[in-house]
Amino acid sequence: MGELKRSHSCNDLGVDHIDQEVTLMGWVLRRRDHGGVIFIDLRDRWGMTQVVFNPEFNTEVHAKAHVLRSEWVIAVRGKVIRRPEGMVNNNLHTGEIELLVTELRILNSSITPPFPLDEDIEVSDSLRLQYRYLDLRRPGMADNLIMRHKACQALRAFLNDENFLEIETPVLTRSTPEGARDYLVPSRVNPGKFYALPQSPQLFKQLLMVAGMDRYYQIVKCFRDEDLRADRQPEFTQVDMELSFITEEDIYRIAEGVMKSLFAATRGLELKTPFPRMTYAEAMERYGSDKPDTRFGLELISLTDVVRGCGFQVFRTVVEKGGLVQGINAKGCAHLSRKDLDDLTAYVANYGAKGLAWVKVKEDGEWQSPIAKFFTDQERAGMAATLAAQPGDLLFFVADTATIVRTSLAELRLELARRLGLIDKNTFNFLWVTDFPLLEYDHDQKRHTAVHHPFTAPTEEDMAMLESDPGKVRSRAYDLVLNGTEIGGGSLRIHQKEVQNRVFKALSIAPEEAADKFAFLLKALELGAPPHGGIAFGLDRLMMIIAGRDTIRDVIAFPKTQKATCPLTDAPAGVARKQLTELHLRPDWQEEKK
RNA sequence: GGGGUCGUAGUUCAGUUGGUUAGAACGCCUGCCUGUCACGCAGGAGGUCGCCGGUUCGAGUCCGGUCGGUCCCGCCA
Numbered sequence: 001m002g003e004l005k006r007s008h009s010c011n012d013l014g015v016d017h018i019d020q021e022v023t024l025m026g027w028v029l030r031r032r033d034h035g036g037v038i039f040i041d042l043r044d045r046w047g048m049t050q051v052v053f054n055p056e057f058n059t060e061v062h063a064k065a066h067v068l069r070s071e072w073v074i075a076v077r078g079k080v081i082r083r084p085e086g087m088v089n090n091n092l093h094t095g096e097i098e099l100l101v102t103e104l105r106i107l108n109s110s111i112t113p114p115f116p117l118d119e120d121i122e123v124s125d126s127l128r129l130q131y132r133y134l135d136l137r138r139p140g141m142a143d144n145l146i147m148r149h150k151a152c153q154a155l156r157a158f159l160n161d162e163n164f165l166e167i168e169t170p171v172l173t174r175s176t177p178e179g180a181r182d183y184l185v186p187s188r189v190n191p192g193k194f195y196a197l198p199q200s201p202q203l204f205k206q207l208l209m210v211a212g213m214d215r216y217y218q219i220v221k222c223f224r225d226e227d228l229r230a231d232r233q234p235e236f237t238q239v240d241m242e243l244s245f246i247t248e249e250d251i252y253r254i255a256e257g258v259m260k261s262l263f264a265a266t267r268g269l270e271l272k273t274p275f276p277r278m279t280y281a282e283a284m285e286r287y288g289s290d291k292p293d294t295r296f297g298l299e300l301i302s303l304t305d306v307v308r309g310c311g312f313q314v315f316r317t318v319v320e321k322g323g324l325v326q327g328i329n330a331k332g333c334a335h336l337s338r339k340d341l342d343d344l345t346a347y348v349a350n351y352g353a354k355g356l357a358w359v360k361v362k363e364d365g366e367w368q369s370p371i372a373k374f375f376t377d378q379e380r381a382g383m384a385a386t387l388a389a390q391p392g393d394l395l396f397f398v399a400d401t402a403t404i405v406r407t408s409l410a411e412l413r414l415e416l417a418r419r420l421g422l423i424d425k426n427t428f429n430f431l432w433v434t435d436f437p438l439l440e441y442d443h444d445q446k447r448h449t450a451v452h453h454p455f456t457a458p459t460e461e462d463m464a465m466l467e468s469d470p471g472k473v474r475s476r477a478y479d480l481v482l483n484g485t486e487i488g489g490g491s492l493r494i495h496q497k498e499v500q501n502r503v504f505k506a507l508s509i510a511p512e513e514a515a516d517k518f519a520f521l522l523k524a525l526e527l528g529a530p531p532h533g534g535i536a537f538g539l540d541r542l543m544m545i546i547a548g549r550d551t552i553r554d555v556i557a558f559p560k561t562q563k564a565t566c567p568l569t570d571a572p573a574g575v576a577r578k579q580l581t582e583l584h585l586r587p588d589w590q591e592e593k594k
Numbered sequence: 595g596g597g598g599u600c601g602u603a604g605u606u607c608a609g610u611u612g613g614u615u616a617g618a619a620c621g622c623c624u625g626c627c628u629g630u631c632a633c634g635c636a637g638g639a640g641g642u643c644g645c646c647g648g649u650u651c652g653a654g655u656c657c658g659g660u661c662g663g664u665c666c667c668g669c670c671a
Contacts, residue, residue, distance in 0.1 A: 030632080030633095032629090032631065032632095032633050032634095033627085033630095033633090034627060034628055034629070034630065034633075034634085035626065035627040036627070036628030036629090037628045037629060037630080038628095038630095039629080039630050039633085041631070050630085050631065052629085052630095054628075054629095055628075056628080069622095070621090083629090084629070087629060087630080087631090089630095089631060091631085092631080095631090112604070112621075112622060113604085113605095114604065114605080115604080115605055115621095116604095116605065116606090116620075116621065118620095118632075121605075121606065121620085122606070123605070123606080124600090124601090124606095124664090125663055126662070126663050126664095127605085127663095129663095177671095178671050179670085179671040180669085181669085181670085199670095199671080200671090202671090224670060225670095226669055226670040227595095227668085227669060227670075229665085229666080229670085230664085230665070230666095232670070350597085350598095350666070350667065351667080449671070450671050451671075452671065453671040454671070455671095456671090551664095561662090561663070561664090562663075562664065562665085563662085563663090567662095567663095
C-alpha cells in the first residue's frame with residue numbers, strides 16, 4: 001500500500017467532503033470505460049463510491065486504469081468532487097459525489113470470478129459455498145453477517161444489564177444417553193474412550209447454578225449428528241441462559257427483553273410485550289401443532305362427536321376405533337380447481353393421511369363433494385354448523401389417528417396459507433407454548449422418553465402421577481414460537497435428587513445407569529443446588545427469520561451442505577492411518593491405492 | 595434409510611416427437627468510444643450436454659444405475 005493510508009470507507013463520502021483529499025481502498029465492482037473517462041464502482045463492506053479517471057485531469061493515472069477488472073483490489077487517492085448537473089445517482093448513498101483520482105495503486109489483481117457478484121443473480125448453492133469468500137462479498141450476504149453481529153451485541157448488552165455472566169463451557173465433554181446422535185472424539189491419552197461434542201451445555205449450565213453463578217449466558221456452538229434441513233445443520237449456535245431462584249415469569253420477562261433488544265437493534269422494531277401464551281393442549285387442539293403460526297386463521301375444528309355413527313363408513317370406523325375426525329374451513333375457497341384439490345391430497349399424504357375429503361359449499365348451500373351422498377341432510381347440517389360453513393367455502397376433512405389427523409391438517413393449514421397468500425412476511429407473531437407433557441411413550445423403545453429433556457421439572461400438582469400415570473404429567477417447560485418456527489425452549493429444572501431419581505425411573509433409566517452416566521449431577525443436587533431454570537434460543541433460525549431468508553445457510557458464514565459437507569474446505573476428509581492408530585482406532589477399510 | 599426436483603458455455607437458462615454444425619442473455623477477449631452508473635457500438639473465443647451403462651441406424655432428449663445441489667418424510671431430548 002506504500003505510503004497510502006485509507007481515510008474513509010466507500011460509504012462515507014458526501015457533499016460535506018467536497019474538495020477534500022481522500023484515500024479509498026476496496027474492490028472493483030464494475031468498470032465503465034468510455035475510452036476517455038473511466039468510471040469504477042469501488043466497493044467495500046460499507047458501501048460503494050464511484051471513482052473517476054479523467055485523461056484531461058491526469059493522463060498518467062488514466063492510462064494505468066485501463067487494466068482494472070472485476071474484483072481487483074485497489075487504493076485510490078484523489079479529490080472529492082460534486083457530480084455534474086443531472087449526474088447524481090439517487091440510488092447510491094454516495095451518489096452526490098465522486099472521487100477524481102490522482103493516484104492509483106493496484107494492491108492485487110483477480111482472475112475472472114467464477115460467478116457474478118451482482119446481488120440479483122441466483123447462483124447454485126454448491127458454487128456459492130465453494131467460493132464462499134466471494135459469496136460473502138455480495139452486499140446481501142454481508143448485511144446478514146452484520147445484522148447477526150448487531151443482534152449478538154444487543155443481547156449481550158441486555159443480559160449484562162440484567163446481571164448475567166458470560167461463561168464458557170467445555171466443547172470436549174462426555175456422551176450422555178437420550179437426545180440426538182453425538183459427534184464423538186476419540187481420546188489419544190485414554191485408549192478406547194471418547195469425548196462427545198455437546199448437544200447443548202445443559203448440564204454445565206445447571207452446575208454453574210449449583211456453583212452460585214446465579215445468572216449465566218453464552219452464545220455457544222452445539223452439535224447434533226442428525227440429518228439436515230433448510231433450518232437445521234449439525235453445528236449450530238444457541239443463545240443459552242440459566243437463572244437461579246426464579247419462576248417461569250422471570251424467564252418470560254428476560255426472554256422477552258432479549259427479543260425486544262434484538263429486534264430493535266436489527267430491524268428497528270418495537271416489539272409488544274408480554275407475548276401471548278397458549279398451553280400445549282390448546283395449541284394441539286386449535287392448530288394441530290406445538291408451534292402454531294398465528295399470523296392467520298384456518299384453525300382445526302373437531303368433528304369427531306358430530307360424525308360419530310354417521311353414514312360415511314370411513315369416518316364412522318375411525319371414530320369407533322378411537323381416532324379423530326377434524327376439518328378446516330377454507331373460507332371462500334370453493335373456486336379451487338380439481339387439480340388444486342389433487343395436489344393438496346398428495347400433499348397431506350406426505351404426512352400419513354390416507355385421504356383428504358373435501359366439500360365445496362355451493363351458493364344454495366348444497367354440497368358439491370364426492371362424499372356428500374354418504375351423509376343424511378341432518379348429518380350434513382351438523383357438520384356445516386360446526387364448521388360455520390357458508391356458500392363459497394371449501395371444507396377439508398381428515399379422519400385417522402390423532403397424530404396423523406393433527407400433523408396432516410397442520411401442514412395442510414400452512415400450505416393453504418402459502419397458496420392463498422395469507423402470510424404477511426412483515427408480521428412477527430411471538431407465542432409462548434406452555435404446559436408441555438413431561439413424557440411421551442415411545443412405541444419402538446417401549447418406554448417413556450422425555451419430551452424436553454430428563455432434567456425438566458414436573459409440575460407440583462402432577463408430580464404424584466409420575467409412577468401411576470406418567471404420560472399425564474405436565475412439565476414446567478416452555479417453548480418460544482415465532483411465526484410457526486420454534487426459536488427457543490427451556491424449563492425449570494429438577495433441583496432435588498429424589499425428584500431426579502423418580503424421573504429417571506419413569507424414563508426406565510436403571511439406577512446403575514443413572515449412577516454411571518449422571519453421578520456428577522446427582523451429587524451436585526445433594527450439595528446445595530438452588531431452584532433454577534433457563535432457556536436457549538436458536539440464533540441461526542432467529543437470524544434467518546429476522547433477515548427474511550428461507551435457509552439458515554444465508555445467516556451462517558461458512559455453512560454445511562445438506563450432506564453435511566463443506567465444499568470450500570472439502571470437509572469431512574480422510575486422515576492418515578497414523579492419526580487413527582495414535583487414537584487407538586483400527587480401521588478395517590482398505591487404504592486408497594495411489 | 596425413503597420420496598420429489600434440478601444438473602447443457604465461466605454464470606443463469608432455452609433446447610419441439612429421438613434426426614444436419616447444441617442456442618440466448620450476461621460475463622470473458624480484441625477494437626472503437628470523454629459523463630456513465632446493468633454505459634454503448636463492432637467483432638471474436640468459449641461445450642466430454644455431471645458420470646457410467648443400455649435401447650436405437652441415430653440419444654442433450656428414452657431407460658437403468660451412479661455422483662452432486664436442493665426440498666421433504668423418517669431422525670432432530
